[in-house]
Amino acid sequence: MNEQSPFHLPRPRLTIEQATELARDRFGVTGTVTELGSHQDRNFRIETDAGTVVLKVANPTVATIELEAQNAALQHLVGLDLDLPAAVPGIEGSRIVRVTVDGQTLDLRLLTYVEGxxxxxxxxxxxxxxxxxxxxxxxxxxxxxxxxxxxxxxxxxxxxxxxxxxxxxxxxxxxxxxxxxxxxxxxxxxxxxxxxxxxxxxxxxxxxxxxxxxxxxxxxxxxxxxxxxxxxxxxxxxxxxxxxxxxxxxxxxxxxxxxxxxxxxxxxxxxxxxxxxxxxxxxxxxxxxxxxxxxxxxxxxxxxxxxxxxxxxxxxxxxxxxxxxxxxxxxxxxxxxxxxxxxTLADQRHAIASTEHPVLGPLDPAARIDLSVTSAAFDAGSWLESDIDERVATDAAARLGHAVTRYGEFRLSQTRIDTADESITLALGIEAYLPADSQVTAPIDGTAVVVDTSTVRLEGTDYDLWLTGIVAADLDGQVIRAGTALGTALGSVAAGSQRARHGTAIARVTVQASRLRGIRPPLFVAPSGAALWQRVCPDPSAVLGLEILRPLADPTALLQRRDASFARVQEHYYQAPPQIERGWKHHLIDIHGQSYVDMVNNVTTVGHGHPRIAEAARSQWSLLNTNSRFHYEELVRFTERLVELAPDPLDTVFLVNSGTEAVDLALRLALSYTGNDTVLSVREAYHGWSMAADAVSSSVADNPRALETRPDWVHLVEAPNAVRGKYRGMQSAPQYLADLDRDLQTLAADGRTVAAFIAEPVFGNAGGVLLPDGYLSGVYERMRARGALCIADEVQVSYARLGRHFWGTEQQNVVPDIITIAKAMGNGHPLGAVITRRDVAERFADDGPFFSSAGGSPLSCRIGLTVLDIMRDEGLQENAEVVGRHLKQGLERLGDRFDSVGAVYGMGLYLGVELVSDRAEFTPATAVAARLCDELLLRGCIVQPTGDFKNVLKIKPPLCLSMASADHFLHALEGVLGELST
Structure with missing residues (x-):
């Protein structure tokens, strides 16, 4: 390699200190100097009291006349309605100043700074x-x-x-x-x-x-x-x-x-x-x-x-x-x-005109098959099977005589999982499945070109018509009239997938129009190119004798309809959300066939679209669904199962519809049982939206006025956040308990008695922060000494999510008096429960009977049992432990590389990543978290921020999350963190 090549241009050797002196001595400019990036020059931004300027130090190989040309070009472009830099003269009046520094002869220029x-x-x-x-x-x-x-x-x-x-x-x-x-x-x-x-x-x-x-x-x-x-x-x-x-x-x-x-x-x-x-x-x-x-x-x-x-x-x-x-x-x-x-091409229709001579003779519109994201043919994950479209279509053709796919359809079978790349899902042609040897006819006048043994291109006046899957007639290069036979359909679609109807083989013929003359277009393209490609390849339905279908609905228009009829306070994720219409396991799929790893949906514990849950719901709906005042077996089976899973001595179950209802009921149980008047709740927590559940919630992210509006019967205690709390470290429990002791003394002095202490055993709303070691045992001991009950809000962190533990309280080696659960219980079906002791439940009976219209219905109980069966049969607790450990280790490695990662929280598949702009000060990076979530969406991962500062990524996917998907998420997160840190 010739080191003297004119393309070998190392930058001038110049320090910030030298640049500072040159700016002062040659241009009379002083201020804060920062070096800017450049391939072959040196650029320094100088922030002065009068404004910002840039000192440019040209590579020594650049001639002065070339710098003069740059200044002249800038002057020439004045008035172009663009902000451009302008050359500032030096102390001696020249706009180019030559200096010698460390043996280098250098040309300097000072330019105004372009804001933006x-x-x-x-x-x-x-x-x-x-x-x-x-x-x-x-x-x-x-x-x-x-x-x-x-x-x-x-x-x-x-x-x-x-x-x-x-x-x-x-x-x-x-x-x-x-x-x-x-x-x-x-x-x-x-x-x-x-x-x-x-x-x-x-x-x-x-x-x-x-x-x-x-x-x-x-x-x-x-x-x-x-x-x-x-x-x-x-x-x-x-x-x-x-x-x-x-x-x-x-x-x-x-x-x-x-x-x-x-x-x-x-x-x-x-x-x-x-x-x-x-x-x-x-x-x-x-x-x-x-x-x-x-x-x-x-x-x-x-x-x-x-x-x-x-x-x-x-x-x-x-x-x-x-x-x-x-x-x-x-x-x-x-x-x-x-x-x-x-x-004028931009105004052309996305479809071609009809013809008197359909390509394949009369086709029945009812034979059009649905291969879209919402097709019932793709339930239970069958869309991931190879050749699934072909099998669905040939089966339909065997029943109906023929089958036809739909132009402009986003095919679920083309969706790819665990990738940041856009799935190529938009169909630009139509495939007809029909008896082999069916005649294929030219629908328009044109020149026939036999492209290969199974493809004919018919070159018409306005477009090419590509026909694949036919035995072509001897017409290559001939000008033919509409109605001319082009050939016959080939005998079978693929080895191993041939279907027959009355002994007749089914063939596949693909029809595609293109305005790219002579160039074969792709059969599928990415949704991002839909507008262009549908101009290039218009809908050929008309030449098949079929009606043009209406285009797919616009997700933006649907969002406007949602806002018009649905309370906007019930927020949605993302400013421009994808329209999600299918889920499978830990994947979500939008109407364009783009897949996303669901890293946030702890409601769907065993995964989306689970066939066992679908069948359980169908079966029970067909038998009975009523309320728990009637007597039926499913309720008994489910409550017995919950009691088996609960820690001793909890032996009695209430069934409700949600976590909010469970918390509300738990508070009523405690107040009724103790007869006391005050409930202790930790700061930063969220427990639900009802009057009582909201009363013990103090997360300012969920309610900006939470700290100002707590009712008198609620007393907030310090949040034992071992990472960003008042006291830090896993050994900080004694300090938090000392604060609690002072709170209890104050309450006693005011004549207030404690009915209950409620807290999550893991700080879910803060992103899965583990409590300091021994904190709950110390709290529970103090509560029971005063006759108060201990409520564990397990709505988010229970049901095996922590991997090593089924219940969150196990991590703290305590047993509460009341457990509230929901979310995971029904895998998306509204189902919640309160588990407590028999004496607590019986005391509540003194206030009258309890009833929840849908809580404990046969359907809810059947689904709840099925969820537990799936968790057991598919080893989901073990999966949460193994994949969760792998995922957390990967997140911690990213924390070692990127300063914006302040901390990694949690265990199992309840994890959090706190983003900060300053590690020493632990300053929340709220804006970075928002941008990161938007970028991860574009890379096929759904995650959202949580915490009082909305700067903690909450990572709580379905428990079936695979290693491959965990690695895809880690890779995507690494890429975004890298881009945001440059």
Whole structure:
């Protein structure tokens, strides 16, 4: 490797102290100096009393005339309605000041600071930001179209006219041989395509680096870019290379959605129309740009080892290259052309016109089969089985004579689990399952092209019609009329999946229309590309003689309907929530077929969609459902089972509908049994929404006025939070108990008597924080000495969730007088219980009979028993222990790497991650927690914040959570924490 290559440009050697002196002595500027990132220069932000400026120290290889060109370009673009920096003269009046530092001759410039939030502050770019990037790039191109300066004729490694030379010079810096050869192979092919049109590409002065690093948005700009902050790469170059650089940025910012570049391209082309040659060169130029970024970054890190900026960018530069290299180049070029074509295309229907000659003869609309997310064919997880669509369809065809799939359907069978990538679920064609040897007819006039042994492309006036699964007639290259026989359906759909009706084999014929002429479109695409792809591949139902189906409902419109009829105080997760319509085990699936690992749903303990629960409900509903004043066996069986599980001496059960009702009843039991007047509750807790349950709840996250509005019969004691509480550490119980003793003395002095103490045995609302060792035993001893009862609110943490323990109180080695449970009991069915001693229950009878209309119904009891059976039979407590330990260890490893992780709480599958902005001060990072949850959703994980500061991730998934899903969550969390920490 030639260390003297013009592409080897280590940054100038300059410390912050030296930069501070230069700014003072040469420009008369003093203030707080911070270094900014750069590949090959040095940039320092200086915050002065008068405002903020940037000291730019150019690489010694940059000629002064080139810096003059940059200043002139900035002046030329004044009036462009963009915030741009301006050069500030030095003490001696020059806008470029030459100095010598440690033997280096350096040119300095001082520029005004462009206010705004860098686009790099956004973890993920919005559609508006992506389009704004393209629009700003075009505006700069137009603004520089008539700009000429001798300093723009420069040798620059970012000039894509020299992209091949840069790659050749720097590719040896890639240490991994396989990656090095892949980059060389991909970039060589792209360079060859560019060479075919290079002579016809327009050349002018370009900015050269309109990317997220160099643009900002002011507050209130709704994602629109308002300023450009760096013009260090201004030079002569291909006009279209400006757009290629911007598209490469979009690729590494939106790797899951590579077609997002089409929004950038469309916005650019709306201001600067592209020529035929530029349309041909654009995609290969994007590939070359990503390759140049990769080799430049690798070389810079080798040469300039302390360049953290270049090192941090390497991963995303490789990601951009790999994303680009994975695309079908011909398809991308065709999509680019389609995007920037005559805008009348945008108005075309998403369906093609009907015809007198259906492709497959008359088809029965009733034979259309449902393969969507809500299809009953996919119950009990069958959608994960291979070839399930084919089996469902061929079975239907065997019954009905034929079966037809639906265009524009988001297929559940295409959903992938445990992935951050978007599932490719949208069907762009129709599959017909019908007797083999059925005739296939041309529905329109066109040219027949036999593509392969089972595929014919019929080239019509407005679109191509692709027909797959047929034995083609000898028509290749012939112009044919509508009604001409194209061939017959093949004999079977696949080995092992052939079905027969009266001895007739079932064949599958796929029909797909496309406006990408001559290019075979994909049969399935990602939902994010639905709007584009449904323009490209319109609905072919009409050429099959079928009615066009209405499009799927919009989740946003449904949310508006919800807000119109449903009390908004009953909040929903996420500002723009996915519309979830199916669950399976620990996965949730939205209407677009995107899957999410459910890390928050402790209600659904044994998992979503469990067939045993579905069957138990169906069976019991068909027999009887009434109230517990009637006599039936299910109630007895269920309460006996609960008593078996309860710790001695708890032997009596009340059945209710929810945790709130259970807590409310428990408080009434205690007040009735003791005849005393005061209930002790810990701060920060949440116990329910009824008058009594809310009275003992003091979480300000659930009720901002909680601490001001407690009734007189409730006394709050200090929350024994061993991590962020008044006293810290697992050995802090004596200090908290000493405070409790003082509370009890005060109450006694006021003549108040204690009826009960209520607390969760693990701080669920705080994210699963374990209580200090011995705390509950000390509290319970004090309560019983005063004749008070001890209530354990086990609504969130019981039922094996802690893994090692079935009940939360076991972790503290205590037995309460009353246990309240709910949530997990019914796996989503409303079911709650209070378990206590017989004497406590009987004393309550003095106040009259107790009755809950649906509590203890046959249906509830049957479901409750089934949940316990499933937990036992599927080893879910053991799974909570094993997977929970693995998950917690992984979270703790992330805590070792990321300062924003302040603490990891809990055990089993009740865990919490507290996010902080300052570990020493333990400052809650509420905004970070919110952003993190939004980003995890986009990576296929549902998690939500909890705690009084909404900064603790509550991790309480169904107990069937798999190791694979736990690892997917950890990987996704690691990625988001990494992005938020840069």
């Amino acid at each position: 939030h860098p686009l790099t502050d956004s973890v993920r770019l919005s559609v508006g930001q992506i389009r704004s990037l393209g629009d700003v790039a075009a505006r700069i191109v137009r603004g520089l179209a008539d700009f000429e300066h001798p300093g723009t004729d420069r040798f620059l490694q970012w000039d894509l006219r020299r992209g091949g030379a840069v790659i050749d010079a720097l590719v040896p810096y890639i240490d991994d041989e396989a990656r090095r050869e892949r980059l060389r192979t991909v970039s060589d092919a792209a360079r060859q395509r560019i060479a075919l049109v290079a002579a016809d590409l327009r050349v002018q002065t370009v900015h050269g680096d309109l990317t997220d690093d160099n643009v900002v948005s002011r507050d209130g700009a709704a994602g629109t870019i308002t300023g450009v902050i760096d013009f260090g790469d201004v030079a002569q170059g291909w006009l279209v290379a400006e757009l290629a650089a911007t598209c490469a940025c979009v690729l590494y910012r939106s790797p899951q959605h590579p077609l997002a570049i089409l929004d950038t391209i469309e916005a650019f082309a709306a201001r600067v129309p592209l020529t035929e040659a530029e349309l041909s060169a654009l995609w290969p130029l994007i590939l070359v740009r990503t390759a140049v970024l990769v080799v430049s970054g690798e070389a810079q890190v080798h040469l300039d080892g302390d360049n953290g900026y270049a090192d941090a960018n390497r991963a995303r530069e490789w990601l951009a290259f790999e994303t680009a290299a994975a695309q079908d180049g011909a398809e991308l070029e065709a999509l680019i052309r389609f995007t920037v074509a005559d805008q």
